[in-house]
Amino acid sequence: xxxxxxxxxxxxxxxxxxxSPEDILRFPFPFPEDxxxxxxxxxxxxxxxxxxxxxxxxxxxxxYIAECRERERVxxxxxxxxxxxxxxxxxxxxxxxxxxxxLASDYPEHFSLSKAGDVWTWVNRPLGIHQTFTFGKAETxxxxxxxxxxxxxxxxxxLQDQRDDMLYVDGGMVTTQADWSFEFNIGMSFMEWHGxxxxxxxxxxxxxxxxxxxxxxxxxxxxxxxxxxxxxxxxDTSPENYPVxxxxxxxxxxxxxxxxxxxxxELQTLFRLPRSNAILFGIRCYLAPLNDLVKVPKWRxxxxxxxxxxxxxxxxxxxxxxxRQTAVDYLAALDDGAPTSKxxxxxxDKLEG
Amino acid sequence: MSxxxxxxKPTYGKIAGxxxxxxxxxLVEGAEIPAEVLxxxxxxxAFETWTVAHASALPAAPMMDEAPGTVRPFRSASHMxxxxxxxxxxxxxxxxxxxxxxxxxxxxxxxxxxxxxxxQQEMQFAHVGPKARRIYCVHCRTLMDGVTTSIVTCxxxxxxxxxxxxxxxxxxxxxxxxxxxxxxGEVPAAEELYK
Ligand code: HEM
Numbered sequence: 001x002x003x004x005x006x007x008x009x010x011x012x013x014x015x016x017x018x019x020s021p022e023d024i025l026r027f028p029f030p031f032p033e034d035x036x037x038x039x040x041x042x043x044x045x046x047x048x049x050x051x052x053x054x055x056x057x058x059x060x061x062x063x064y065i066a067e068c069r070e071r072e073r074v075x076x077x078x079x080x081x082x083x084x085x086x087x088x089x090x091x092x093x094x095x096x097x098x099x100x101x102x103l104a105s106d107y108p109e110h111f112s113l114s115k116a117g118d119v120w121t122w123v124n125r126p127l128g129i130h131q132t133f134t135f136g137k138a139e140t141x142x143x144x145x146x147x148x149x150x151x152x153x154x155x156x157x158x159l160q161d162q163r164d165d166m167l168y169v170d171g172g173m174v175t176t177q178a179d180w181s182f183e184f185n186i187g188m189s190f191m192e193w194h195g196x197x198x199x200x201x202x203x204x205x206x207x208x209x210x211x212x213x214x215x216x217x218x219x220x221x222x223x224x225x226x227x228x229x230x231x232x233x234x235x236d237t238s239p240e241n242y243p244v245x246x247x248x249x250x251x252x253x254x255x256x257x258x259x260x261x262x263x264x265x266e267l268q269t270l271f272r273l274p275r276s277n278a279i280l281f282g283i284r285c286y287l288a289p290l291n292d293l294v295k296v297p298k299w300r301x302x303x304x305x306x307x308x309x310x311x312x313x314x315x316x317x318x319x320x321x322x323x324r325q326t327a328v329d330y331l332a333a334l335d336d337g338a339p340t341s342k343x344x345x346x347x348x349d350k351l352e353g
Numbered sequence: 354m355s356x357x358x359x360x361x362k363p364t365y366g367k368i369a370g371x372x373x374x375x376x377x378x379x380l381v382e383g384a385e386i387p388a389e390v391l392x393x394x395x396x397x398x399a400f401e402t403w404t405v406a407h408a409s410a411l412p413a414a415p416m417m418d419e420a421p422g423t424v425r426p427f428r429s430a431s432h433m434x435x436x437x438x439x440x441x442x443x444x445x446x447x448x449x450x451x452x453x454x455x456x457x458x459x460x461x462x463x464x465x466x467x468x469x470x471x472x473q474q475e476m477q478f479a480h481v482g483p484k485a486r487r488i489y490c491v492h493c494r495t496l497m498d499g500v501t502t503s504i505v506t507c508x509x510x511x512x513x514x515x516x517x518x519x520x521x522x523x524x525x526x527x528x529x530x531x532x533x534x535x536x537x538g539e540v541p542a543a544e545e546l547y548k
Contacts, residue, residue, distance in 0.1 A: 195361030
């Protein structure tokens with residue numbers, strides 16, 4: 001099945017964003033149970049999985065072209081959303097190779113890569129790109145290799161250097177983030193950049209996650225799901241632009257809650273890179289309004305129960321305090337109380353309603 | 354409000370020295386080493402020490418000896434930092450680097466030492482002096498020194514900023530985030546917290 005790209009979509013201003021029924025059913029719904037708490041929810045990043053979003057190393061969907069254009073806009077406004085520290089040059093090429101090879105093999109109808117020694121030719125049909133360059137020679141590309149390739153994939157990316165028994169975030173392309181500042185965080189250690197997260201440090205989550213990541217093997221990527229909520233389908237919810245999007249949180253009413261409030265899910269992937277021994281972290285962001293999610297009976301029951309029971313520290317951290325009750329009330333009316341099965345799969349092939 | 358529970362907020366100890374060090378360099382943001390910053394049994398005559406006199410009438414090069422036990426005064430912290438890069442460039446393995454002073458001084462020193470190739474395991478920091486913070490406005494990137502209150506107006510973009518405990522060593526700063534971004538005008542009263 002080939003996706004129909006929607007290049008006219010926007011993730012700001014008038015918010016011209018709509019999910020097809022297939023796009024709703026492939027949503028990586030993040031709750032395997034009726035309650036949610038932080039945990040080391042890491043599993044092998046292998047193809048297949050509960051929805052179609054887990055089919056590829058780097059998932060491409062119907063929003064691909066529009067999201068690449070949104071990234072281009074953010075970078076024009078704020079070029080520092082992409083930075084890589086000088087000692088990460090090898091990791092940049094590792095990233096370019098991994099993403100190009102994965103896209104070409106997962107989506108041969110859209111991307112192709114051919115190599116004649118070090119001279120590579122990259123074709124990206126949806127974006128109309130045809131580029132011949134020399135692997136390892138940055139001057140043969142219009143941007144640095146990391147920026148070049150991450151401009152052509154959905155989702156944010158960061159590069160972690162591993163040294164002194166620690167991971168440091170020493171590079172990134174961060175234009176669709178859930179309220180954290182890359183310019184502020186660049187250079188931080190794993191524990192420092194997770195500093196603001198409540199409860200999880202005390203529960204030992206970060207200590208165990210870090211130990212796990214330091215042993216991550218080349219060729220055995222892993223993934224996890226993370227979530228928050230965003231008002232309107234806005235990709236750039238950076239702290240830099242908080243004065244721009246913050247007021248949206250006061251606009252939620254019982255009448256508009258289903259359209260306005262979006263579940264924001266990050267399909268996070270972690271790859272050990274071969275030459276640099278760095279770790280590439282992919283943060284692939286998916287947005288779905290409550291109105292779309294409630295078309296899946298299991299998801300509407302579960303989302304209601306998770307939001308109703310969410311610990312206040314987590315709700316506060318995720319910025320949901322102002323509109324959480326409105327969302328819970330809306331969902332409560334749609335929860336018939338029937339039991340839900342474990343796992344995140346929608347368990348239907350066609351949407352209701 | 355005083356503990357925001359943010360783990361990037363640095364913690365400090367005393368200068369314990371390192372018996373295995375080949376050489377030890379201590380930077381002090383003041384004219385003398387405050388006795389309380391040294392761990393028990395540490396003898397500062399083991400360190401080459403740089404101090405800040407906060408005075409312009411120092412001879413250009415009052416004391417150039419580089420040896421354990423020497424004390425070299427500078428006119429200001431900036432004056433000291435301008436000499437530090439060159440000093441560290443001449444060092445080799447086995448140097449231990451210590452700094453004593455207010456927070457922005459410590460992390461400015463840290464950044465110069467990091468750029469010279471030292472790792473944090475080779476450094477020790479002791480915090481003395483005012484608790485005033487350097488704030489980075491996350492919206493417009495203005496840096497503000499000497500912030501003592503829980504909320505401060507950004508001198509760059511005018512936003513009333515909440516002073517978070519989230520700290521960036523690279524920027525030697527805490528993050529300031531607009532406190533009334535969601536509901537413009539709803540600004541709580543500022544409290545004097547960082548004196
Ligand atoms: C190594 C790459 C990773 C990077 C660059 C990264 C980065 C971040 C950042 C920037 C935040 C936001 C912190 C803030 O409020 O400023 C965050 C939140 C979080 N991270 Fe990570 N992270 C990584 C890996 C992981 C892993 C492996 C786990 C596994 C447990 C994890 C668990 C979390 C959790 C639970 C939160 C809070 C999310 C929420 O409630 O919205 N992270 N991460």
